[in-house]
Amino acid sequence: MEWIKWFGEHFIGMFNAGGEVFMGLITGIVPTLVVLLTFTYALMKFIGEERVNGAIQFASKYMILRYTVMPVLAVLILTNPMAYTFGRFLPEKQKPAFYDSAVSFVHPVTSLFPYANAGELFVYLGIANGIKEAGYSMSELAVRYFLVGIVIILIRGVVTEMITKYLAKRNNASVLEGGN
DSSP states (O other), X not given: OHHHXXXXXXXXXXXXXXXXXXXXXXXXXXXXHHHHHHHHHHHHHHXXXXXXXXXXXXXXXXXXXXXXXXXXXXXXXXXXXXXXXXXXXXXXXXXXXXXXXXXXXXXXXXXXXXXXXXXXXXXXXXHHHHHHHTTOOHHHHHHHHHHHHHHHHHHHHHHHHHHHHHHHHXXXXXXXXXXX
């Protein structure tokens, strides 16, 4: 009989703890996410969708911009997972590398722009809480996390593009030679 009592108390306790976490999110990060997302969409409307598309098409012409500016803009504007649709501006032979860059940036972006990949916010917050408890600045961590993410996506994009070219050449893949 004692174990039934224990189970009942702890079973409802699990839901009480979940409710406390949920209320913490509602009064903490959720309003920030909503405001950041609203700001991003308002900025896009102010700049104009045509200009944003033009900037992305310009960036797609140059390797450094293709694997830094494009993935960053894609993740900030469209968030995860819609960010991958920016690949439509690229020829087939560059799409795998762009996808690799964009998918690699959805974690580092969370440090400064949590709305862009809110589903993975727990990863960054876990690291940030450890840094905070150790006495270091969370702001410095956020900036470094973001900047290192940009360096990593550039490296991944360039390497993946080289691998794609090598494999296409080896397999004589005409699909990757052509257009979009």
